[in-house]
Amino acid sequence: MSLTDQHAVVLGGTSGLGLATAGLAARRGARVTVVSSRADSAERALATLPTGTTAEVVDLTDSALVTALFDRLGPVDHLVFTAGEPLALTPLADLDLDAARRLFTLRYFGALDAVRAAAPRLRPGGSVTLTSGTAGLRPGPGWSVAASICGAVESLVRALAVELAPIRVNAVRAGVIRTPLWSGLPDADREQLYAATAAGLPLGRIGEPEDAAEAYAYLMEQRFATGTVVTVDGGTLLA
Ligand SMILES: NC(=O)c1ccc[n+]([C@@H]2O[C@H](COP(=O)([O-])OP(=O)(O)OC[C@H]3O[C@@H](n4cnc5c(N)ncnc54)[C@H](OP(=O)(O)O)[C@@H]3O)[C@@H](O)[C@H]2O)c1
Numbered sequence: 001m002s003l004t005d006q007h008a009v010v011l012g013g014t015s016g017l018g019l020a021t022a023g024l025a026a027r028r029g030a031r032v033t034v035v036s037s038r039a040d041s042a043e044r045a046l047a048t049l050p051t052g053t054t055a056e057v058v059d060l061t062d063s064a065l066v067t068a069l070f071d072r073l074g075p076v077d078h079l080v081f082t083a084g085e086p087l088a089l090t091p092l093a094d095l096d097l098d099a100a101r102r103l104f105t106l107r108y109f110g111a112l113d114a115v116r117a118a119a120p121r122l123r124p125g126g127s128v129t130l131t132s133g134t135a136g137l138r139p140g141p142g143w144s145v146a147a148s149i150c151g152a153v154e155s156l157v158r159a160l161a162v163e164l165a166p167i168r169v170n171a172v173r174a175g176v177i178r179t180p181l182w183s184g185l186p187d188a189d190r191e192q193l194y195a196a197t198a199a200g201l202p203l204g205r206i207g208e209p210e211d212a213a214e215a216y217a218y219l220m221e222q223r224f225a226t227g228t229v230v231t232v233d234g235g236t237l238l239a
Contacts, residue, residue, distance in 0.1 A: 002221045004029030009076050011035045011060055011114055012083030014045035016179030017131065017172075020209035021080055021216040026050040028217060033073060035060070036083065060110040063117075070117040077126045078220040079118045081111045084131065086184050087149075089142035100145045107131075108152050115160060115169075122167050129219045130157055130171040132229060134236045137173075154229050161227030168226040172215045175233025177207035202235030 008025045012018040013034030022045070026032045032053045034045055042055035058069045060083050070076070084107050088099070111130050122128070135143050136150025154171055161169040176197045182190050198205045215230045231237060 002028050003078075003217075006030045006077035006220075007033070007073075007075060008078040008080065008220065009033045009035065009073060009118070010080045010082065011110075012081065012131075014038075014041040014055065016082065016181055017174065017177060017209050017212045017216070018080065018082035019045055019048070020213035021082065022053065023049055024210070024213040024217050025078070025080075025220065026053055028221075030078070030220075035069065060114060061105050063113050066110075066113050066117045070121050074121065075123050076118055076121045077123050079115065079122065079126075079128045080216055080220070081114055081129070082131045082216075083107075083110060084181065086181055087146040089140075089146060090144075091142050092144060095144075103145050104149060104152070107149050108156070111153060112156060115164075119164055119167070122164070124166070125223075127168040127170070127220050128160065128164070129216050130169075132157075132171045132173040134173060134175045134231070134233045138237055157229065158227045165226065168219070168223075170219045170225060170227070171229045172212055172219065173229045173231045173233065174212050175201075175207055175231075175236035177209060177212055177232075179209055198234075200239050201233075202238055205234060207232060207234055 003025055008030040010018045010022045013022040014036040022032045022034045035056045035058050037059040039057045042057050046055050058065050130153050132150040132153045135147045139147035157169050157171045194206050212232050215232045
């Protein structure tokens with residue numbers, strides 16, 4: 001198995017893209033640590049993940065806790081960052097600048113801070129994989145902040161790939177994927193969003209977490225791509 005004896009740390013690994021990635025990495029032989037902010041979601045995830053997977057409960061917006069986490073974890077081969085929360089879409093006319101700044105806290109600054117804390121622990125041959133979304137390249141009205149976060153993460157990947165080389169640094173750019181991220185929407189609205197999105201895509205369906213997990217696993221396993229973004233979107237960028 002390609003990840004045998006590798007330590008993969010999945011920040012946000014208790015749900016959605018991260019949970020699927022943690023499961024796939026473990027099945028490919030990695031020793032996996034999943035990290036999230038709530039003990040109940042960590043427990044639920046561990047119940048579904050292969051034996052040997054461990055969980056840490058850490059709020060990734062708290063820099064001191066993030067530093068302590070990597071002190072505890074010791075050497076890491078692969079760092080995956082999928083932690084995130086639903087993004088509120090806001091027309092420019094209704095922009096609340098403090099709320100906009102807060103949206104960068106976890107998805108951009110949380111990712112940056114996690115890499116800062118993990119970098120000294122990353123073993124040769126290791127990798128970092130961050131998370132972006134197609135909204136960065138194909139935003140709709142109201143997506144100014146969400147799209148900007150994606151753009152910032154993708155630029156961060158290129159800068160870190162240069163600074164941390166030969167550690168490889170890449171990102172997965174996801175289209176709409178069926179995960180608990182969307183669970184805040186009323187059921188009927190969510191199904192309507194999924195169906196409308198699927199109908200407009202070349203592949204005729206939205207993504208499943210396992211579709212994205214394949215991309216994170218590829219970016220951990222391959223040896224020559226760095227500073228790149230792998231798109232997993234069913235053709236969203238072409239639609
Ligand atoms: N799903 C999509 O359609 C899609 C598309 C494009 C991009 N993305 C992006 O991909 C990322 C993952 O999305 P997803 O769909 O997998 O979301 P998800 O199912 O809601 O999972 C989010 C994960 O982040 C963790 N988390 C949230 N706040 C945290 C914090 N402060 N500290 C530590 N962990 C925290 C959650 O666990 P706890 O609640 O236990 O903290 C959970 O494990 C997000 O950034 C999302 O915006 C998703």
